[in-house]
Each structure stands twice: as C-alpha cells, then as structure tokens.
Amino acid sequence: MNSIKNTFSIKDxxxxxxxxAHTIRIWEKRYNVLEPMRTDTNIRFYDxxxxQKLLNITLLHDYGYKISKISKMESEKIPELVKQIVSEKSAKNHAISSFKLSMMNFDQNLFFKTYNTLLSEKSFREVFFNVFIPLMEEIGFLWQANTITPAHEHFxxxxxKLKLLVNTETIQSKEPTQTDRLFVLFLPMNEIHELGLMYLNxxxxxxxxxxxxxxxxxxIDSLKDLKKYFENIVYVCYTTVEPEKSEVNNYVNLIKEQILDDTSELWLIGRMTEYVDQKNxxxxxxIFNSITQLVDNI
Structure with a gap:
C-alpha cells in the first residue's frame, strides 16, 4: 500500500x-497560478x-514579488528564482518548505540534502534554533489540524533526532570542564516528545x-537511585503533554518531597509548566519559558 499522502485539500x-484558502482561490481564479483537480463530486484537490509550486510562490511573495508578476513567469523560472533568492538572502523559509515537502513525501534524501546545504553555511546550533524549532512548531499545528498523520511527525x-545524536556524540567524547554540577535530563511518565530534551543535552x-x-x-523512583552516587544534581524535566494540567502540581510536589535535597534542584520547561502554581x-x-532562556542559565 502507498503510504505517501500525495493529494491535498485546499485547507491542507x-x-x-x-x-x-480564500486567497488561494483568488490566485487561482484571477491569476491561474494553480490548477486544481476535481473529484467526481466536483471537490477540488491538489497534488x-x-x-511545491505554492510553497515557492509563497516564498517569492514574502520577498516582495507581486502575484501578478509571478503568474506571468514560466513554470521552470519560479524554482530558479527561489534558489537565487535563497542564496542572496535567507535559507530559513526555503529550508522549512523543503523539510515539509520531505515529510509529506517521506523523502529522506531531500531531508539530508536540505540539511547539508544549511550546514555548509550555518552552525548546527543555528540550524536547530532558526529552522528545526520553527519547523517542529509548525508540525505540531499541522498534526492538530489533521493535515499530517502521526507517521509524518514520527518520520x-x-x-x-539522528542529527542531534551525531552532534551530541561528537562533544560527549570530551572530558567535562565544569564539575560544580551534574545535569540529569528526563521526561515524565508517558511523555515521549523528546527532541527538546535531546537538544538541551x-x-x-x-x-x-x-x-x-x-x-x-x-x-520518579528511577531518579532516587542517582542520589546514591551523585551530589549537586540539576534535574531537567521537559513536559509537553504529561503530566496533565490537573496533575502537574502533584508531580512537582512529589519530586520536591522525594528527590530534592540541599544539594539539588529541579528545572522545568515545556508547555505544561504554565499550570505550575507560583507557590511551587x-x-x-x-521554570523556563524557552530553550533559549534555559540555555542562558546554564
């Protein structure tokens, strides 16, 4: 069975x-930039x-090209102009579009090609902050809107994660130069959204x-074992969907009571931290509101 999603609604x-969608319809009708296909019941869909053409048009439009001018370009001219703009200005929007196309088509070769192009001009830190974080934020929205499936997100x-692991391995082989603290990084029970925690590592x-x-x-019991071997521990917990908002304060209190001592502390980051009471x-x-804020505090 073909698992690739290769047709899209106008909402997609x-x-x-x-x-x-209203603007896309106007562009179609007035400028003929896209030609939708139709189902037997006359519902438009796209391949x-x-x-890809719309993503390229969007980038040109963002850089000041009028849709009336874009509509008069030959089809092969549009991607050429996109490449020129990317090389002259910023690769961020183009890279995010390419990564989204890679995801929609389960195309790992396009992912690696786009990543390698970025890395030839930027550091891994810049790629992660400027491209991967905005990309994952968009993917979260696309998943909630049912534009993509869990398979797309996992892909x-x-x-x-592969790129994070490669870059982490490179620095992990070096001896630590700071010995005043030890960082323990973990996700709560049933929490599986690991990318942010991996980057913090x-x-x-x-x-x-x-x-x-x-x-x-x-x-939590697994955290207790570490107290037998180490002092001056900073526990870093990334909470995206777990524990649920009704349980997050109980969870923090359990860690305070069972894990923290005079030599340790807890750093919390993630979406669910907004439900932590100030008294905790x-x-x-x-509590840190962003990866950047936490990194600046290291």
Whole structure:
C-alpha cells in the first residue's frame, strides 16, 4: 500500500503554506497560478507538484514579488528564482518548505540534502534554533489540524533526532570542564516528545558539564537511585503533554518531597509548566519559558 499522502485539500494547502484558502482561490481564479483537480463530486484537490509550486510562490511573495508578476513567469523560472533568492538572502523559509515537502513525501534524501546545504553555511546550533524549532512548531499545528498523520511527525522527528545524536556524540567524547554540577535530563511518565530534551543535552554538554540522559517516560523512583552516587544534581524535566494540567502540581510536589535535597534542584520547561502554581516555584524549583532562556542559565 502507498503510504505517501500525495493529494491535498485546499485547507491542507492553507495550513502548509500559511496562505489563506480564500486567497488561494483568488490566485487561482484571477491569476491561474494553480490548477486544481476535481473529484467526481466536483471537490477540488491538489497534488504534490501543486504544493511545491505554492510553497515557492509563497516564498517569492514574502520577498516582495507581486502575484501578478509571478503568474506571468514560466513554470521552470519560479524554482530558479527561489534558489537565487535563497542564496542572496535567507535559507530559513526555503529550508522549512523543503523539510515539509520531505515529510509529506517521506523523502529522506531531500531531508539530508536540505540539511547539508544549511550546514555548509550555518552552525548546527543555528540550524536547530532558526529552522528545526520553527519547523517542529509548525508540525505540531499541522498534526492538530489533521493535515499530517502521526507517521509524518514520527518520520521527520526521527531524522532530526539522528542529527542531534551525531552532534551530541561528537562533544560527549570530551572530558567535562565544569564539575560544580551534574545535569540529569528526563521526561515524565508517558511523555515521549523528546527532541527538546535531546537538544538541551547537546547544549549542556557543549557548556562543559557532565550529563546523565534518561530520556522518555522516566518514573520518579528511577531518579532516587542517582542520589546514591551523585551530589549537586540539576534535574531537567521537559513536559509537553504529561503530566496533565490537573496533575502537574502533584508531580512537582512529589519530586520536591522525594528527590530534592540541599544539594539539588529541579528545572522545568515545556508547555505544561504554565499550570505550575507560583507557590511551587522556589530557589530549588525553576521554570523556563524557552530553550533559549534555559540555555542562558546554564
């Protein structure tokens, strides 16, 4: 069975390009930039070529090209102009579009080609902050809007994880230069959204600290074992969907009661931290609103 999603509704195009469906229809009718296909019941749909063309048109439009001018260009001229603009200005939007196309078509070769092009001009840190973080934010929205399936999300997340692991391995082989603290990184039980935590591991290692990376779905009891071997521990917990908002304060209190002591502290980051009561924040419990904020505090 072919698992590639190769047809799209106009709502899918809106979600993937950021161009409103109403505007897409106007562009079709007035400028003939896209030619939708029709089902037997006269519902319009689009193929991957149409998606790619719209993403290219969107980039040109963002850089000031009028849609009336774009519509008069020959089809092969549009991607050539996109490449020229990318080389002269910024690769960010083009890269995000390419990664989305890679995801939609399960095309790992396009992912690696796009990544390698970025890395020839930027550091891995710049690629992650400027491209991968905005990309994953968009993917979260696309998943919620049913434009992509969990398979798409897992596919692109896995490829990003590969790059994180390669870059982390490079610095993990070096001896730590900072010995005043040890960082333990983990996700709560049933939490599987690991990319942010993996990147924090990379940043902490880059700062010269030793880390113990426990990964996803870690029971609190597993944290107790580390107290037998180490002091001055900073526990870093990334919470995206777990624990649920009704349980997050109980979870923080359990860690405070069972894990934290005079030599340790808890750093919390992620979407669910907005539900942590202020009374649970202290000199031992810190909340960070972004990866950048946490990295600056290392």
């Amino acid at each position: 195009l809106e979600n993937l390009s950021g161009i409103k 991957l070529n149409a998606l 692109i997340s896995y490829l990003i 990379y940043e902490i290692l880059s700062s010269g600290y030793k880390t113990i990376y426990l990964g996803e779905s870690v029971p 924040i202290s000199n031992k419990v810190s």
